[in-house]
Amino acid sequence: MNLTQPVFGLNVDPIDAILARDGDAVLAVITGVEGPSYRPVGATMAVFSDRHRVGTLSSGCIENDIALHALEALQKGRPVAVRYGRGSPYMDIRLPCGGGLDILLLPRPDRSTLHRLAERRRQRIPCTLRISRDDGAMALEVGGETGWDGAVFQLRLVPDIRFLVFGKGPEAGTFAALVQSAGYPNVLLSPDDETLEHGAATGCATRALTAKVFPADLAVDPRTAIVLFFHDHDWEPPILADALTSPAFYIGAQGSRMARDTRNLELETLGIDPAALRRLRGPIGLLHSARDARTLAISVLAEVLSVATTAGPEA
Incomplete structure (x- = not known):
């Protein structure tokens, strides 16, 4: 056989x-x-x-x-x-x-229980699958942790990390392609057609940015990472101002320490308080001063995953 x-x-x-x-x-x-x-x-x-x-x-x-x-x-x-x-x-x-x-x-x-489970996953709703050891009966619950509860095994399922990638140029496109290849849900948002074409060619969901705003219909949950890759830093403050009010577990923007300080001053003028600003990471990546798009992409992804591990599975 x-x-x-x-x-x-x-x-x-x-x-x-x-x-x-x-x-x-x-x-x-x-x-x-x-x-x-x-x-x-x-x-x-x-x-x-x-x-x-x-x-x-x-x-x-x-x-x-x-x-x-x-x-x-x-x-x-x-x-x-x-x-x-x-x-x-x-x-x-x-x-x-x-x-x-x-x-x-x-x-x-x-299969009916698994279909309900799949729908909750599609909606990015955490849930727990309960499985009877004796007869295999299944049920879905809102709470619970992975492990045994008497004769029932509980499997806690949380949404994958989702990436909202804003930016223009090879850094944005390369990072979006990296998370796409790793299997993470993502959306690449850019005002640049070439960047969007690069992302689409690697399988990323893409969206054209026509204004310097955070799109109001973007769903952000505690398993979302928001990453900005702009050389044109005037795009950042209006996008970050809304991002910092979201429950995203990671918010970061590309740039030097000088760019970070300028960005923070502009955000303060928009009324962002210091506590919210402390959520904003920059320079981003575990390897500071990365000189090429591939190294930066890997460095930033490693940092995001490190933050997610520290924050816990349902950050």
């Missing part, structure tokens, strides 16, 4: 994959980790009846065996719990990290 047919499309989500395909599927969820682990509690993988799979729960050492047990779970029609590594009965399968991994296999997960 060939079980080595992964569907490893970059950034494909296993739950989305189940909803996108007809036929039987199994949702595999890591429900416990002992010691080091390649993937965290709550990580998911999908296995289909035609032996294809989406996602990974290890560095590649157990996926074939998970697929085998998943097909067995489809035949049994009920959830199956599997243990790998430390304390596992499968002594011939070793985890390179030396830890232990508990995985729950859910045959034919309730």
